Amino acid sequence: MGEVNMHLNMTVSAMTVSSFLKALNTYDYEGAGEFISNDMRFEGVLGSVNGKKKYLGQMAKMKFRYDVKKLLYDEETVSVLYEIQMGRKTVLASGWYEVREGLITHIRVIFDPRAML
Numbered sequence: 343m344g345e346v347n348m349h350l351n352m353t354v355s356a357m358t359v360s361s362f363l364k365a366l367n368t369y370d371y372e373g374a375g376e377f378i379s380n381d382m383r384f385e386g387v388l389g390s391v392n393g394k395k396k397y398l399g400q401m402a403k404m405k406f407r408y409d410v411k412k413l414l415y416d417e418e419t420v421s422v423l424y425e426i427q428m429g430r431k432t433v434l435a436s437g438w439y440e441v442r443e444g445l446i447t448h449i450r451v452i453f454d455p456r457a458m459l
Contacts, residue, residue, distance in 0.1 A: 355441035
């Protein structure tokens with residue numbers, strides 16, 4: 343799938359997450375910030391972060407790239423299976439995004455962290 347695609351039949355939640363990931367892939371952190379709430383929460387295998395500013399600050403340091411393999415969605419949740427390029431390593435991961443009123447409020451990401459340790 344490589345590039346995140348936008349389809350007319352996608353829900354607002356799916357379009358929000360797709361646009362967010364596209365902005366991250368182009369290192370447009372200000373643009374990515376337009377799709378997440380100020381009080382968003384991130385939970386991951388290696389840690390968690392509360393707040394848009396802290397989250398985007400960490401993402402800017404890590405410069406991940408997302409190769410979306412599958413995106414499943416309903417009105418308020420989006421599940422994404424992707425390969426995340428983390429520096430020289432690529433890991434298969436799953437992200438769960440909660441979207442309220444067009445903004446991502448909660449992100450949970452799971453993957454096997456052994457490649458990172």
